[in-house]
Amino acid sequence: MGTTPYLRLDVAVLDRNIAAMADLAAAAHLSLRPHAKTHKSLEIARRQLATGAVGLTVATIGEAEVFADVCDDLFIAYPLWVDAADAHRLRALAERTRVLVGCDSFDAARKLARLPVEVAVEIDSGHHRSGVQPAQAGELAARITELGLRVRGVFTFPGHSYSPATRATAADDEAAALAVATNSLAAALVPARLVSGGSTPSAGFSRAGVLNELRPGVSVFGDAQQVELGTIGFDKVALTVAATVVSHAGGRVITNAGSKALGADRAPWATGYGRVPECPDARVVALSEHHSTIEWPAALPALGSQVLLVPNHVCTAVNLADTYVLSDGGTWPVAARGRNS
């Protein structure tokens, strides 16, 4: 129990989700390196590592600094631009843990030269964010090697899996792109020991032996996006935002969990700003900073009652809070909250 709104974590569901992803990766003969940006929690990281994760993925040096307390093999899966202060931090980090850093340009690689890190070349497999085209990976890898840096392999994020239209095909795109990239590295005489991909929506799809590592994040908790994409049902949602009904204005349910608790993420295909497991037909039709407005096609929950809301995107919801309130009454800190750099 806490004062609403707060993050409520069902630890039994969390443990089942962690085990399920470990089993999925093992069955597919893939190493598992969960993305810790989702949970930002040392306790959850320890559970992932205890069930077979080979290491952790993080997004920033700041997150790596936090997770080096519990993990000795970190992948900053991001095309870092490293200034002098960052270089100092990476040197200190490398004394605590093995460090792999993403890269998609020779200019960025030059800033990494002489640092005690390995490099993975980022590939664009269809999400069209960062990353080089797959066929260009070998040339970049060779140039990075000439800087004296060790290239461990290639990675991509098939982020276009976050769409009902391309969820099923994103894994195919990912495998095809990584196969081209791997061959490109081989042609440049840089062996790709690491071939890393994965996202929660695409994790369950086959990649026909191309990848050797998966980096899912959201699967540890689940969220409304995953429910609406069809990846999971509400029974696999471990993290909710506990909210109090504060008004029935307009015949709707107004709770005190707004965008500062749920996050404002809303994909074009989302049906609202979150979901309500106890009333699956309910829709969060509007979100202010401290209000969610819910159309609730059933008897309204009483003023003052608590409801559990599922955020659309759990990574950004978690980053708004300092504490998880566990289903057994304990708490865990969101240790890496706000570690954006």
Add this chain to the structure above:
Amino acid sequence: MGTTPYLRLDVAVLDRNIAAMADLAAAAHLSLRPHAKTHKSLEIARRQLATGAVGLTVATIGEAEVFADVCDDLFIAYPLWVDAADAHRLRALAERTRVLVGCDSFDAARKLARLPVEVAVEIDSGHHRSGVQPAQAGELAARITELGLRVRGVFTFPGHSYSPATRATAADDEAAALAVATNSLAAALVPARLVSGGSTPSAGFSRAGVLNELRPGVSVFGDAQQVELGTIGFDKVALTVAATVVSHAGGRVITNAGSKALGADRAPWATGYGRVPECPDARVVALSEHHSTIEWPAALPALGSQVLLVPNHVCTAVNLADTYVLSDGGTWPVAARGRNS
């Protein structure tokens, strides 16, 4: 300077914005009670109070607890549902500062009875979030008075001013609704000493003498929503997110300021996920947690260079960070960050 991404605050623009809103309120013979949820900063609150604000507006008890350090007249402009723990906190708060609390139901008012607070009845003036219909305000006010609570008056948030189609008319709706509500209270023999409204987009429109208090929040900083609504130009934007260009993938600018730095807010009428003052034709076409993807119809800024991005909604962007980095190199804490309850 800081490590990107970080909140960059131009204090000269901030001071001009504070003075301009004070002047606007004074010219309209309105008391000014700025909403501190926008900035969550004691330093900024002091500046607002020093230039004539009669008090501060906050959204939660937690924010009130922070701002009671610098202000002795706080309005929690929210329909609180007060449980036993909240009641304890409100009693402690009332020993430090005058406390006014919003209310839109008799059930919620009963939870406030016997607490040392005054009550303002919330009215729906067209935003259709919380609040009673204006003509019902008197009946609710009379019933609240019978509980032994003192009703100070009525308030509304004309949130439909956040739309190009209704920005200009929202102030008319607000004034009409508050006039009806004021008359409704008078008919119920409850004088409305407070008639409070206001939002940043509607602040500059006339209300023909109905209101006596304005509660704008965003005006202190400005943001991309205000620019796109036509409330301000980029010259009045005091708060930006400093970001580093990390990739040119796809011929676009990818920076390290994503939704965990800018916030994910995007109104249906927004042109993207933020704006770029140095390139007004640029559009932030996609946002991940740690990437913004910017279509930049000019020579791209070099890899590693810094760009200043204007978040769509500054209130949620500020709530993601712990520190303001001032244009003169100092820092201020975001003291009330995460105070959601």
